[in-house]
Amino acid sequence: MNQVLRALNDPSRRRMLELLREKDLTAGELAAHFEMSKPSVSHHLDLLRQAELVVSVKKGQFVYYSINTSVLEDLMFWLVTLKKN
Amino acid sequence: MNQVLRALNDPSRRRMLELLREKDLTAGELAAHFEMSKPSVSHHLDLLRQAELVVSVKKGQFVYYSINTSVLEDLMFWLVTLKKN
DNA sequence: TAAACAATTAGGCAATTATCTAAATATCTA
């Protein structure tokens, strides 16, 4: 949960997840949505991958990123528990 | 949501919320659960208060902290949305 | 096979964060 929260603690990375919710994208396609440099995008994607919030697959010279929401479950459970009395 | 995620992105602060889930506590009672100095605890509580995850009320020389989970709702909604589709 | 393209890695820098000790503020009580 630590790494998940760390990854979520940045607006750009949250936006990346929203974009990947729509469909899988390459690193370059993702980068096109942001003002920052490609290496910076790559760095953010690395943090998302460390948290296992995304999975990447290389196809030729492209790297496709997909969202993986299963790791959100612990966090959601924790949040719900916090709300219960 | 930004400030909430920032506040949640720290194990000590999450532990503080878990403790406050059980019952309201003073700054000193909270501090007793941690190894760090009281000013550091005070600083963490300030971040939680900025995120409105806690509310504080002064009673005499004590400051009582209570949890406020209502600000978690936006985050929870966002997480659920991310999982849909 | 050389040039172009996609992406990551490396290294550096500024801003932010977490922590500490010392000092200040506010309240209680002998």
Added chain:
DNA sequence: TAGATATTTAGATAATTGCCTAATTGTTTA
């Protein structure tokens, strides 16, 4: 009212984060 207690504020420092440019790696194609 003086001293003790509870808490926060101030100021310093080390670690982390986010960003950049330059360099590297891997793949495609003319």
